[in-house]
Amino acid sequence: MGNQPSVPQPGTPLQVIGAGLSRTGTASFSEALRILLHGPVYHGGTQLTLAASSEIRPLMDIVSRFPPQNASEKKLIGNLLKQRLDGYAAVTDAPFNGLIEELVEAYPNAMVICTTRDAESWVKSMKSIQNAVTMGFLRFILFPIPGMRHFPDFVDLMRKQWWYLYEAGEPLVAETYYKHIDYLKRVVPEDRLAFVDVKGGWGPLCKALGKEVPRDVEFPRINDSQAIDRLAKRMVQEGLKRWSIGFATVGVVLMSYVFWK
Template structure:
């Protein structure tokens, strides 16, 4: 099994809904941050990646057909070379909407993680992520202008580096049609998955810190 789909969009751009949609379309299992949280064996791969050591990308994504969300989205420039036949789905949403969602979930979590009662594996995972892609991606993830600048830069880099015939700029609000057309699969006779509102995000960690 090898990656057929690479997701390059930041977290909070509809990546959980996209994961569910891809799995429904037959492109599963789909790698997502949840997979890292639920599988302690994943941490060794991402520790090596965070240290910028060479890795076998086939091993990192062994068992997965597709990938969306961080941490995979932080290495799309490497994975698009490692899996040259994979299509790229770049999830986006309006900058203001993305910042509001990111600031009230991911950014807030990283700000408060040290004071939260987390299982050891979850604590270790996010300590790794905060010292790696969060630090390398955002000059200051708590500052609106800095965060949006990083978001905007990633969106542009994907457009600049990925050939148009390999790339789908995807807004989950558009539903099944553009995704199925890009992947050349039939449109399901069901509603497009909707998932991961703010309360669902915090449920993974027990509660939202005050």
């Protein structure tokens, strides 16, 4: 998850499809792409949670149509993806890392890059996300927040997407990670697919894209775990705050009604 949402720049062609799973350095990868491609990058987690409240509904519409049942439905998903990604130089993170086949067809000139990490450490890292999104009271807490009130439903759609692609339930296991790699090798032409570990810095990424290493620019290092923890706390606090204001308002109205009755 990045630090702030991106704003599209009309006319910017999409050049890179980020195929790495969440918690494989996608936030650092997204920032690095922004620097290399000189354009905004659509990082799914960041845009869903920090951008305008209207952002989540179109993505829910796209994921709800997955998997496409025929060529016509696949084309429709591709068109919806183009609408959502218009003006971005690259796209990364969920739910797009589960829509790679559709993205590859929609953007025939884009390079597909999968960020990688050790499978077992990925499983451990994903636990923090799973714990955050499976809290029983999350749906109630987030309801007063525009956009975020739909987040639990979006997570449910993501679970269905993952089950279809990897037969993955919860808790996640290392096999899920490897199934994702197999999925990419199956749907992406070999000459358009590269695997990059962000720990390697600029070198591997620039090689994959045929770009020169930026001079005097450090490779971005964004801590996804800390960002998610901060976001979860902020959303819970905001939800509770809005509920308290709502209850207080109702209380005032009821007292006024009793007083003036």
